[in-house]
Amino acid sequence: MEFIRQIIIVDAHTTTAKELRERLQKASKKLNVHLVSDRMQFTEVTSKLIMKAVYINGNIGKKDLFYILRFFSTFKNKDEEDIPVFLTADDYTLIQDVLNNFSIDKLEIIPSPVTIKEVADKLILSALGKLEEPKARGSLKVDKEFLNVFIMSTNKVITEMGHGAKIKALKPTILSKLKEPLKKGIAAKIVLSSDFFKGSFFVSFPEQTFLNFYERVVSEKHTTINASNEDFASELANIIYGQAKKLFSEMGYQLDMAIPTIYKGEIIHKPVYIIPFESDFGPFMLAIAPGLI
Numbered sequence: 001m002e003f004i005r006q007i008i009i010v011d012a013h014t015t016t017a018k019e020l021r022e023r024l025q026k027a028s029k030k031l032n033v034h035l036v037s038d039r040m041q042f043t044e045v046t047s048k049l050i051m052k053a054v055y056i057n058g059n060i061g062k063k064d065l066f067y068i069l070r071f072f073s074t075f076k077n078k079d080e081e082d083i084p085v086f087l088t089a090d091d092y093t094l095i096q097d098v099l100n101n102f103s104i105d106k107l108e109i110i111p112s113p114v115t116i117k118e119v120a121d122k123l124i125l126s127a128l129g130k131l132e133e134p135k136a137r138g139s140l141k142v143d144k145e146f147l148n149v150f151i152m153s154t155n156k157v158i159t160e161m162g163h164g165a166k167i168k169a170l171k172p173t174i175l176s177k178l179k180e181p182l183k184k185g186i187a188a189k190i191v192l193s194s195d196f197f198k199g200s201f202f203v204s205f206p207e208q209t210f211l212n213f214y215e216r217v218v219s220e221k222h223t224t225i226n227a228s229n230e231d232f233a234s235e236l237a238n239i240i241y242g243q244a245k246k247l248f249s250e251m252g253y254q255l256d257m258a259i260p261t262i263y264k265g266e267i268i269h270k271p272v273y274i275i276p277f278e279s280d281f282g283p284f285m286l287a288i289a290p291g292l293i
Helices: 014-027 039-046 062-074 094-102 116-127 142-159 207-216 231-250
Strands: 005-010 031-036 051-057 085-088 107-109 167-168 185-193 196-207 259-263 273-279 283-291
Touching: 005 014, 005 039, 014 031, 014 116, 014 196, 031 039, 031 116, 039 062, 051 142, 051 231, 062 085, 062 094, 062 283, 094 107, 094 167, 094 185, 116 142, 142 167, 142 231, 142 273, 142 283, 185 231, 196 231, 207 231, 207 283, 231 259
Parallel strands: 005 031, 005 051, 051 085, 085 107
Antiparallel strands: 167 273, 185 196, 185 259, 196 283, 273 283
């Protein structure tokens, strides 16, 4: 799964290119935009990252343009997928030369004149699969991809710590729509503040599930949650968060340090998103509360 998408703009007009980069980065924090003005810079940048989309302005000159297009004639990314390449040029003869000399599956010629918005929309659709709507002031949105990293991290950590425990994430829902109230037990809370999510993240266990998992990991049997075992909940949340940080780092995004705390009360907040889990040691859940700091 990709989280940060890399976009390259190849353009000799730095003012126009900077305006395009600014528009893209304002559209989504998931877009990392690189500006290059010739084939040498292009080669240097592409040797270090996996591209999601490329825009080329024909003003870079025929020699550099053909060099870059020859690159795309043979290159595929690690998933063996062609990279969308968008080309615009004021010179009609140059466009004809491109069409006569290259056959690139995902090359799209954008007729000139073209606006920065038109180019930006095409790059955003290629990189993200959709045009992200701007958030209203003061609003908070749960990014599904961001949360999916925590689901993946929970799966990995619980399975490994539980010595191959069987675990399955169920369909997310809203706390207020749960048919049965949550059983009281113990939770660990982590406060997150990032460009993609601001709020609190909970790993919550009914008492018996927690005790079952604790016994499996620590090999100690307890009949109740008490001072001698409750810190295990925060330690577990810390390990899950650490795994999530690692995944984000691999995707090019850094999370800040966060300290988990024990949480025993009800989550009094709206909305609260619930990701239920089934496991062979009992049910548990992740809870996501946007805006709860």
